[in-house]
Amino acid sequence: MRVSLATSCVAALPLLSIPLLLGAAEPSYYRDVRPILNRSCTSCHQPAVKSSGLDLTTYAGFQAGGARGPAFVAGSPEESLAVKFITGAIKPSMPLSGASLPGADIDAIRGWIKSGAKDDSPLEITSLEPTVYHQPPVITALRFSPDGKFLAVGGNREILLHNADGSGLAKRLQGDAERILSIAFSADGKLMAAGGGTPAQFGEIEWWNPVEGKLLRTVKVSSDTVFGASLSPDGAKVAVGCVDNTVREFETATGKELYKIGGHENWPLGIVFGIDSKRLVSVGRDRAAKLIDANAGQFLENVNQTRGELTAVARHPNKDEIVIGGEDRVPYVYLMDRPRNMKVGEEATLVRMLEPQDGVIFALDWSPDGKRIAVAGAGPSVNLYDAETGALTASCKGHSAGIYSIAFSPDSAHLATGGFDGQVRLYRTADCTLEKAFIPVPLVPSQSTGTGGVN
Numbered sequence: 001m002r003v004s005l006a007t008s009c010v011a012a013l014p015l016l017s018i019p020l021l022l023g024a025a026e027p028s029y030y031r032d033v034r035p036i037l038n039r040s041c042t043s044c045h046q047p048a049v050k051s052s053g054l055d056l057t058t059y060a061g062f063q064a065g066g067a068r069g070p071a072f073v074a075g076s077p078e079e080s081l082a083v084k085f086i087t088g089a090i091k092p093s094m095p096l097s098g099a100s101l102p103g104a105d106i107d108a109i110r111g112w113i114k115s116g117a118k119d120d121s122p123l124e125i126t127s128l129e130p131t132v133y134h135q136p137p138v139i140t141a142l143r144f145s146p147d148g149k150f151l152a153v154g155g156n157r158e159i160l161l162h163n164a165d166g167s168g169l170a171k172r173l174q175g176d177a178e179r180i181l182s183i184a185f186s187a188d189g190k191l192m193a194a195g196g197g198t199p200a201q202f203g204e205i206e207w208w209n210p211v212e213g214k215l216l217r218t219v220k221v222s223s224d225t226v227f228g229a230s231l232s233p234d235g236a237k238v239a240v241g242c243v244d245n246t247v248r249e250f251e252t253a254t255g256k257e258l259y260k261i262g263g264h265e266n267w268p269l270g271i272v273f274g275i276d277s278k279r280l281v282s283v284g285r286d287r288a289a290k291l292i293d294a295n296a297g298q299f300l301e302n303v304n305q306t307r308g309e310l311t312a313v314a315r316h317p318n319k320d321e322i323v324i325g326g327e328d329r330v331p332y333v334y335l336m337d338r339p340r341n342m343k344v345g346e347e348a349t350l351v352r353m354l355e356p357q358d359g360v361i362f363a364l365d366w367s368p369d370g371k372r373i374a375v376a377g378a379g380p381s382v383n384l385y386d387a388e389t390g391a392l393t394a395s396c397k398g399h400s401a402g403i404y405s406i407a408f409s410p411d412s413a414h415l416a417t418g419g420f421d422g423q424v425r426l427y428r429t430a431d432c433t434l435e436k437a438f439i440p441v442p443l444v445p446s447q448s449t450g451t452g453g454v455n
């Protein structure tokens, strides 16, 4: 296996872009044009959905063009098909069925074509080689498949499907996003959705057929990572939190953005749908938990506002009860809905508070049998509580640092944890016996001649 430049340079990427930023005079594909295409065009022009044969996710695809031929003519914006479509000179104007591009975006594309339409992307962007790891990656997402066969683990530019008992790596599912922050399965296990992105470049939602290991669709969203990707129980929609403080909903069948919902005053970090898929709750850095009508794309009301930033949310498997937590270290169990006539600050929907944790809360999960709530974060242990009484039932130890993701197995008998130290740990839920600990990626010793980048 060749060590690809791509992955050994990941950490060096921000450094690479500094000279580009300083030399701002020369129009750049990588810096100026690509983000516009990702934002406004690649939902329809990507490998999985090539409208009119056109893939705008790579320079090569843009250059090759679609059914009508090359999409640009270097040096001549007027003769370039892409310009004709975005200015409406050829109909239907692009982006299809959306608002036309802001003038600054059109000027940026024109300017780049006029200056010769050069490809200045760093090599790593188009690499399809499997990621090579010299160090375990920080684990930010973990989820068991509903049939109990697999544990999906977010890696660098990929999702790793492990046998659920930790006995081995079954499949590597490669995507574009450098980091996967959330993984969700539909109830029937036929669909897996993942959200994440490459910081300061793009956010991405990926839809997979996990059984076949097939990428069904990807959508690039905004110009930064997306948070809290959640799949509605019926599988029809994915909701994510974006750095423009919106919660956005996307349709699984088409990848289309259905709604962009305002209301949060800072980044929404966690999202969960209600059992009927009709409502969702988002929690964010603005300390608020907000109830949203998922069908109308409308903010309904605040579930609550806590004293600290909220980072995580999980729902009871068959009741509209949620547990939320974050900076103030207390897990709160709330009813999802709030009677309309309740006053601000009134706490009638608060079911219970669990004991304060040793550190900020980063992750929560509710066992599929409804009996346990697991809480993890900056503290060294993952605590398990009886969901009915709020009593601590077990404390899972052995982590060396922050824990960013936890997941119960479908039979509720096991808990998987992962975080900063790059180890996946499997515990017995009943008493926190450690059953297995493993590094979820194949590790390759680093070479002293490397570029200095590490994973």
Ligand code: HEC
Pocket: 037, 040, 041, 042, 043, 044, 045, 051, 052, 054, 065, 066, 067, 068, 069, 071, 081, 082, 085, 086, 091, 092, 094, 095, 096, 097, 098, 101
């Ligand atoms: C909602 C989906 C959608 C979005 C978003 C979209 N397109 Fe398209 N695009 C289409 C469809 C469908 C066609 C085929 C239209 C036709 O042939 O009538 C098309 C055709 C094109 C073509 C002609 C390709 C060929 O050779 O036939 C170009 C160029 C193009 N789009 C550029 C863009 C650009 C640039 C953007 C972003 C600014 C964009 N599109 C956004 C759906 C979309």
